[in-house]
Amino acid sequence: MTDETLAKGRMVSETLNPGMEDALRKRYDALVPGLSESITDFAYGQIYAREGLPLRDRYIATIAALTALGGQTRPQLKVNIAGGRKAGLTRAEIAETIWQMSLYGGFPAAINGLNAALEVFEEEDA
Structure with a gap:
């Protein structure tokens, strides 16, 4: 996880699924700390924000x-x-x-x- 991919992920996530990271944080982060940031970074910052498709x-x-x-x-x-x-x-x-x-x-x-x-x-x- 980098600050750059997390920032990209947050931008994409908030555009397409407003409030998603916060909802994940409230639901799961007490059980799996950092899950919300990990999903935002990887799914949205590293995958959905990629060039090529x-x-x-x-x-x-x-x-x-x-x-x-x-x-x-x-x-x-x-x-x-x-x-x-x-x-x-x-x-x-x-x-x-x-x-x-x-x-x-x-x-x-x-x-x-x-x-x-x-x-x-x-x-x-x-």
Whole structure:
């Protein structure tokens, strides 16, 4: 972890998932000290902020992977669908990404992913 990657991570995280680091800190840091900074630094500062792949494409990959992993990833999938929307993904692109995973994670995983997407879209519309 460097000050530079942590600062980048905080910028990306706050843009796409406002309050995420603070929520992680409150929930987990007493149990695993530094978890919130580690996730912010690594996931957002070192991975999402990397050059070489546009942020919106990184979200397509993330949404696909979380969908294929199945229902146990629902909370993270919803967070990343919302982040993907902020990174410029359309609802149709998200739905098609999730549906593509029916080939790899199975129909139940894809249906669960579509249900998660519908919840995020409903929250956007509210």
